[in-house]
Amino acid sequence: MHKYSGETRLxxxxxxxxxxxxxxxxKLLLVQRGLEPEKHKWSLIGGFIKPTxxxxxxxxxxxxxxxxxxxxxxxxFQVFGKPERxxxxxxxxxxxxxxxxxxxxEAQLSEEYHPEWFxxxxxxxxxxxxxxxxxxxxxxxxxxxxxxxxxxxxxPEKFTIPQLQALYEGVYQTKFDDRNFSRKLLxxxxxxxxxxxxxxxxxxxxFYYKLDQSHYEENFESxxxxxxxxxxFF
Amino acid sequence: MHKYSGETRLxxxxxxxxxxxxxxxxKLLLVQRGLEPEKHKWSLIGGFIKPTxxxxxxxxxxxxxxxxxxxxxxxxFQVFGKPERxxxxxxxxxxxxxxxxxxxxEAQLSEEYHPEWFxxxxxxxxxxxxxxxxxxxxxxxxxxxxxxxxxxxxxPEKFTIPQLQALYEGVYQTKFDDRNFSRKLLxxxxxxxxxxxxxxxxxxxxFYYKLDQSHYEENFESxxxxxxxxxxFF
DNA sequence: ACAAAAGTGTTCTTTATACACCCATGG
DNA sequence: CCATGGGTGTATAAAGAACACTTTTGT
Numbered sequence: 180m181h182k183y184s185g186e187t188r189l190x191x192x193x194x195x196x197x198x199x200x201x202x203x204x205x206k207l208l209l210v211q212r213g214l215e216p217e218k219h220k221w222s223l224i225g226g227f228i229k230p231t232x233x234x235x236x237x238x239x240x241x242x243x244x245x246x247x248x249x250x251x252x253x254x255x256f257q258v259f260g261k262p263e264r265x266x267x268x269x270x271x272x273x274x275x276x277x278x279x280x281x282x283x284x285e286a287q288l289s290e291e292y293h294p295e296w297f298x299x300x301x302x303x304x305x306x307x308x309x310x311x312x313x314x315x316x317x318x319x320x321x322x323x324x325x326x327x328x329x330x331x332x333x334x335p336e337k338f339t340i341p342q343l344q345a346l347y348e349g350v351y352q353t354k355f356d357d358r359n360f361s362r363k364l365l366x367x368x369x370x371x372x373x374x375x376x377x378x379x380x381x382x383x384x385x386f387y388y389k390l391d392q393s394h395y396e397e398n399f400e401s402x403x404x405x406x407x408x409x410x411x412f413f
Numbered sequence: 414m415h416k417y418s419g420e421t422r423l424x425x426x427x428x429x430x431x432x433x434x435x436x437x438x439x440k441l442l443l444v445q446r447g448l449e450p451e452k453h454k455w456s457l458i459g460g461f462i463k464p465t466x467x468x469x470x471x472x473x474x475x476x477x478x479x480x481x482x483x484x485x486x487x488x489x490f491q492v493f494g495k496p497e498r499x500x501x502x503x504x505x506x507x508x509x510x511x512x513x514x515x516x517x518x519e520a521q522l523s524e525e526y527h528p529e530w531f532x533x534x535x536x537x538x539x540x541x542x543x544x545x546x547x548x549x550x551x552x553x554x555x556x557x558x559x560x561x562x563x564x565x566x567x568x569p570e571k572f573t574i575p576q577l578q579a580l581y582e583g584v585y586q587t588k589f590d591d592r593n594f595s596r597k598l599l600x601x602x603x604x605x606x607x608x609x610x611x612x613x614x615x616x617x618x619x620f621y622y623k624l625d626q627s628h629y630e631e632n633f634e635s636x637x638x639x640x641x642x643x644x645x646f647f
Numbered sequence: 648a649c650a651a652a653a654g655t656g657t658t659c660t661t662t663a664t665a666c667a668c669c670c671a672t673g674g
Numbered sequence: 675c676c677a678t679g680g681g682t683g684t685a686t687a688a689a690g691a692a693c694a695c696t697t698t699t700g701t
Contacts, residue, residue: 182502186461188422191505227420230503234494258492258507260468268416269464271425271505273492325636341680358682359664381679382672400647402559407663413634575653592655593691615652617698641691 190270193238194225194309195253196316197246199281199296200333202342205349206281206296207313210245212306216266221303223312224294225272234273242277245292246284252332253277256319257312264308276316278332318413324350325409326402328369331390339377339385340364347405351412359407367403369395424504427472428459428543429487430550431480433515433530434567436576439583440515440530441547444479446540450500455537457546458528459506468507476511479526480518486566487511490553491546498542510550512566552647558584559643560636562603565624573611573619574598581639585646593641601637603629 181188197208212222226241228234234255243249253275260271281296297303299317304310324330330346331338340361348354364370371391376384406412415422431442446456460475462468468489477483487509494505515530531537533551538544558564564580565572574595582588598604605625610618640646 180502183424183461183504186424187464189425189462189464190417190420191423191425227417228423228494228505230421230423231496233496234492234505255492258468258489260462260507262465262467268414270417271462271468273494339680356665357680358666361681363663378672382674383670383678383680384672385680401644404662410635573653590692591653592693595654597690612699615698616700617651617653619653638690 190265190268191228191234192225192270192272193228193234193241194223194259194272194274194312195238195242196223196274196276196313197242198276198278198316198320198333199284200346200349201281201296203345203349204298205333205346206298207302208246208284208294208296209303209305210292210294217306220306221297222306223309227270228273238273238275238277245294246279248279248284251277251279252329254319254323254329257315259308259312261308266307272312274312274316276320278320278329280333280335282335321350321412325406325412326404327399328367328395328403328405331369331395337373337375337377337387337389339380339387341380341385342377343388351406355407363405367398367405369398424499424502425462425468426459426504426506427462427468427475428457428493428506428508428546429472429476430457430508430510430547431476432510432512432550432554432567433518434580434583435515435530437579437583438532439567439580440532441536442480442518442528442530443537443539444526444528451540454540455531456540457543461504462507472507472509472511479528480513482513482518485511485513486563488553488557491549493542493546495542500541506546508546508550510554512554512563514567514569516569555584555646559640559646560638561633562601562629562637562639565603565629571607571609571611571621571623573614573621575614575619576611577622585640589641597639601632601639603632 199206199208208224209221210224211219224241224245226237228237232240238253242251255273255275257274258271259274262269264270305313330350333346334342343364344355344357344360369391370388373387373389375387377387378384433440433442442458443455444458445453458475458479460471462471466474472487476485489507489509491508492505493508496503498504539547564584567580568576577598578589578591578594603625604622607621607623609621611621612618
């Protein structure tokens, strides 16, 4: 069984920083830890890697178990491995961040684990090094979103330009000029205008758009400059 | 000892993709594997994580053991964790890429493990998934170097603009316009002109420059556009 | 004197920013 | 009819790309 003799085997977990957007604010999905120590303290959604699964598999399994959601945008961003990070027993954690459409999630709520959404600035203190994980995930999200169109993963299929702008403004905690924002986003060619309007948030109504899926996939790796003055956010 | 009962512990290694630059070409440092299977086949430099060290610690320890070098620029970039990636026993690997000044290395050569430098296009086939690790490390290097001034880590303290350009051209396997290149690099304010010239590579001689260390550290996270048309490299 | 590499300047095009008005509609 | 949010246009500034000639000096 153990063929590299003399080496120490370690527990390896995945933890997932799950971002959601409710149309107005960015939120984070947290659960209460089910075991001692720090039982009932808030925690990221995570779990141990099983012998037959990759870290990706584990992250997807845990995410589905806790939220009911599959095929979620997820990105590995850092291994956390300080020997003392989990006081129970040494555990490495492969951290992922995930982006989900918060309304789609609500429909599939996993009753058993009752996770809850928190506003970024109303988050409770988290167990272990999870606060640090969140800090770095937010940073990574800003970094990646400044260059690549990942934030669409947080929106429903149909969305308006004002919604999209609110999303970017939430991520970067700032206001962008509407005229320049819509021009920039439209100029990427990623958006397809739909004939319908969203009449909920204004009298005039705002046109819905959807992603041009093939254009999106082709240009995903390109360096798009989606955020003005990105430097100031790092 | 094992306090999370019922969970499986795994071997965790680090592997390091070590890039060097000899003034003309980018190279990769490889060693021959010391144990079966695939003994004597070429491999990245790596080793198992010990119970008391973080992945970073392990990567640094292994690097020093094999090359004699400390305080090397190193960046974690991906965990490789397919269950079958090491046929001997399941092993996760935390991959790092490192950038070192090849001439500094030569002075500190570790006799015991006789690692060797290979040109990127003359590399032997590597064990396990190390070919894939190298592919992704090259990609990551290009990505990061297009935005941040990391390639200076591959040069000696004093370097000339033509050397710097040859380095960038090596990383991106293309030619850049000299006039635009030097203007762009000088405009970053990262370079300090020295009064001496390097007379080895031309009759006229090229002025040496060094990094403005404080400016370098302050601007490291900024989005610099160091590479023309970066999109085409991904 | 010439070959070989270093260094510098100008124009043009593209992109980014700043800013101000008209539009559509529900109440 | 007017308040509210949606949508568009233009002028200026900055950055990027393309391109050609002069300088230095070892041989």
